[in-house]
Amino acid sequence: MKIPIGFLATSLALDTFDGQEVAEGLVSFRLPLSDFRLLSYTRKVAGFLALLLLSGCIGDDVIFDTVPEAVRILNPVDSLTVGTSYQLEARFTNNIGQAEERPVAWSSSNTAVIAIDDTGLATALAKGTVRLAAEVPLDGQAPVNDAIEVIVSEEEVIGGPSEERSGAIRTTSSYLLEGSFTLRQDGNDIVLEFGEDYRASTSLPGLYAYLTNNPSTVNNAFEIGRVETFSGAHSYRISGVGLNDYDYLLYWCKPFSVKVGDGEME
Template identity: 55%
Template sequence: MRSLSALKFLPVILLFSACIGDDIIEDLVPERLIITNTVDTLGIDDTFQFLARFTNNVGQTENRDLDWSSSNTNILTIDADGLATGVTAGEVFVYAEVTTDEQTIIDSVQVVVDMETSEPTTQERSGVIQTTSSYALGGDFIVKEDGNDLLIEVASNYVASTALPGLYVYLTNNPSTTSGALEIGAVEVFNGAHVYRIPNVALFDYDYLLYFCKPFNVKVGDGQIE
């Protein structure tokens, strides 16, 4: 019976040996620099403040010292803070550059300098939602700004599995994890066109849509915002 007395403690021992461990995920993404605003036409002697966003190799936004330059300073000049001034009529490229431990990254936009500065045109980005799992998920989408809101317009060819419980959609710069992502909300439409409106998010703040099943803690799919 002594052996049985010892055995009765086994369940308790097993229970508390169920310690939380570590799961390592591969979350490396390319470092990225992107000019987040532009103007089609900049008037001579007018100014425009360019902005850019740098995300590191895990998709986190970092403040970095950028080098701004113009492809032709006779047409457009730009200072170290990205403030551009139109000089003479013509077409020019504006460059933003950052040097990391790994590489030098450059992004550019084309600007026309002419008599008057044009009104900002509505920009939009697009992408394709695709499954990264065995669950059905797919469809096209467009992202654009509406005032201070971001609109994600998912197209009519969208479909998602209704069987998967707890499916959520996020905006993120790292499609491997919800860490640092902006949770849009639970997926409530599983077929057809629909729209998400996200307040106080700019067009170039995020580069991916991420679909994630919370209960299973697993990525279901994503869509890169091109």
């Protein structure tokens, strides 16, 4: 009997070919039953292990690729001095967490204290406390907004953006992942720091960390790098990213392209 090798490699009834001639093209040879059984067993075990690992990465997590639209003030300020101005910036992200150009409406809760124009330029006019807001309208939905509170004083105060954000990483799979973290500005860089309570599984073949606005995907995410520390306090220095550019920390099983866990930043 002459049967293509490709067929034999995928057949489950390999013992039916014991002692038969196997040929592909003009090349013919004979394989004993034991070799076919070993080949079949090896392929089945390898397939089972790969499926088991993939199932472990996925766990019970149900992944949805959409997130709520949002607008965020990128460079919030805490205080201003009477007579000074500060240029605020905002970024809108759509329902897949991607930055998108949209008109931003700026407003002040008390224009006698701080006036703000259409570009986000805030000018301090008198002492007081003001809520400054950025708003983006949505078609057929309520608008999205972000706001900050600013104190205006007559004494010179060095104002600046918030220095730190924080959160907690959590598992969304069957693998261990937990711990608190902070994200802080350090010069032109930001520093991601994990506390002593951080723990992550060492069983994954390729665990990577990302900053993202959509914790369900690495599309449009910023790759921090491969995870090489799995217990205790440690940190990452990150260049080219602003403190308020992203809202989530994401852990991803890169070889299988599945989510392992995430953490929202406050």
